[in-house]
Amino acid sequence: MTTTLLNADKIRLDGRKLDELRPVKIDVGVIKNADGSALIEFGKNKIIAAVYGPKEVHPRHLTKPDRAIVKCRYHMTPFSTDTRKNPSFSRREIEISKVIRQALEPAIILEDYPRSSIEVYMEVLQSDGGSRCAALSAASVALADAGINMRDLVAGCAAGKIGGEIVLDIDDTEDKEGEADMPTAIMPSLGLVTLFQLDGKLSESEFQKTFEFAIKGCMKVYQIQREALMNKYFGQSEPMQESTE
Amino acid sequence: MSSVKRKYVVPGDVVAEGDFRPVAHVTQHGNKFISTRVGMAEVGQEGVRVIPLSGPYIPRVDDLVIGQIVDYSAFAWDVDINSPFFGVLPAQSVFGREYSPADESLSSKFAIGDHLTCKIMSFDRTRDPLVTVSGPGLGKVEKGEIVKISPTKVPRLIGKKGLMIKSIETATNTRLAIGQNGIVVTLGPSAGVEMVRRAIRLIEEEAHLADLGSKVQALFTASESATN
Known part of the structure; x- marks a missing residue:
């Protein structure tokens, strides 16, 4: 059985155009107990990210004398999928935790916090494809909210190929029925890629185009991240111009 | 100091381009200075710096x-x-x-x-x-009540030359001991301590805005007229 992912006018199943992102919304500071937190709604995805630290490392022997270590936990709640998901860590969740950690590490200035650990928890409340990029984007906002020194925010977005066309921001059905999925994350101001995966087959020109699409998506996510942080910290206010100290 | 230009930044934002000295919470990439925190960026005589609005307390000698x-x-x-x-x-x-x-x-x-x-x-x-x-x-610390404030906002709680502490102390009839790490010990009548708590919460929320002193004063006069 196959689903038709694109109609004759090249409109996708959920009514989006080829280069259209799902609606994205980020709330900052949703968890009072954490040092920093964010809730992202990326289409039907709902993910909470919380950051604790920097704090002392447990177990002790993992301590790095010259920098902080990052611990990442990406987890899907049993009710996040249409059939119940086993709450224990799957192979997939372990992998995503690792790639998100590796995508965040270059952005955090780890040398500023020697002998400490920064813990990032991402809990998927509802999932609909592209959740690793959404979780990563939320985590980077939560890190900024926690006041940890960062070189840049990290913004993630996937692109891919469905029904022979290159599209931006693949959702769950498109991921399962489509031909390729390319989750990408970048540090937008520095122009560096920190996460890049590709599942499927693409020709060289298709690869180029998909990558460009993904970067475009990341930049859109980045704008939303910035607005969310600005909104939480400054609202509509204008910066004061006199000195305070 | 009054000529200093301020703007709001998040991590990754370019604060300034050119020949400056990085002072605090900025990284240098070529001739670009990039903020590492959410806060207010300042480009002044002494260089480029960001005043952060959140974050942990990092110890400094003599604090x-x-x-x-x-x-x-x-x-x-x-x-x-x-x-x-x-x-x-x-x-x-x-x-x-x-x-x-x-x-x-x-x-x-x-x-x-x-x-x-x-x-x-x-x-x-x-x-x-x-x-x-x-x-x-x-x-x-023998007696008093502990009130917490975000460590990045301690300078605003103290104010210019301790003006803010003094005005809070006289208005609420309390004594404040402020640690740079964001722990404040308040000593005084319980009504005063409660007022201090509210003043600190106000400072915490509006640390990035001007005119904090008069806002805190307004808070005190409002509660005074409420009790009378």
Whole structure:
């Protein structure tokens, strides 16, 4: 059985155009107990990210004398999928935790916090494809909210190929029925890629185009991240111009 | 100082381009200065800096901090100073040079849970901060109530030349001891302590805005007229 992912006018199943992102919304500071937190709604995805630290490392022997270590936990709640998901860590969740950690590490200035650990928890409340990029984007906002020194925010977005066309921001059905999925994350101001995966087959020109699409998506996510942080910290206010100290 | 231009930034934002000196919370990439925090960016005579609006307390030598004893060994107390790093208070700095664990026990002086006003003696990235309680105004906190504020907002709570503390103290009839780590000990009648709590909450929420002094004053007059 196959689903038709694109109609004759090249409109996708959920009514989006080829280069259209799902609606994205980020709330900052949703968890009072954490040092920093964010809730992202990326289409039907709902993910909470919380950051604790920097704090002392447990177990002790993992301590790095010259920098902080990052611990990442990406987890899907049993009710996040249409059939119940086993709450224990799957192979997939372990992998995503690792790639998100590796995508965040270059952005955090780890040398500023020697002998400490920064813990990032991402809990998927509802999932609909592209959740690793959404979780990563939320985590980077939560890190900024926690006041940890960062070189840049990290913004993630996937692109891919469905029904022979290159599209931006693949959702769950498109991921399962489509031909390729390319989750990408970048540090937008520095122009560096920190996460890049590709599942499927693409020709060289298709690869180029998909990558460009993904970067475009990341930049859109980045704008939303910035607005969310600005909104939480400054609202509509204008910066004061006199000195305070 | 009044010519300093301010703008709001998040991590990754370019604060300034050109030939400047990085002062605080910026990284340099070529001739670009990039903010590492959420806060207010300033480009002035002394260089480029960002005043952060959130974040942990990072100890600095000579800071006055208020901490809590969490543990002790034969030679030192561990002090929680609301930071990623624990303060270390060596027994020798309390009992004197001749301290021997055979003669004196650390628990006779400070117990776990005690609050201390202390000063950061030394701190660098290789070792935990050393603190001391010898000095005027330092030592065990005997009474008072602990109120917390985000460590990045402590300068605004103190105000220019301590103006803000003074105005809060006179208006609420309390005494405040403010640690740079965001722990505040308030001493005074319970109504006053409650007012201090509200003033601190206001400062916490509006630390990035101008005219905090008059806003805090307005808070006090409003509550005064409410009680009358």
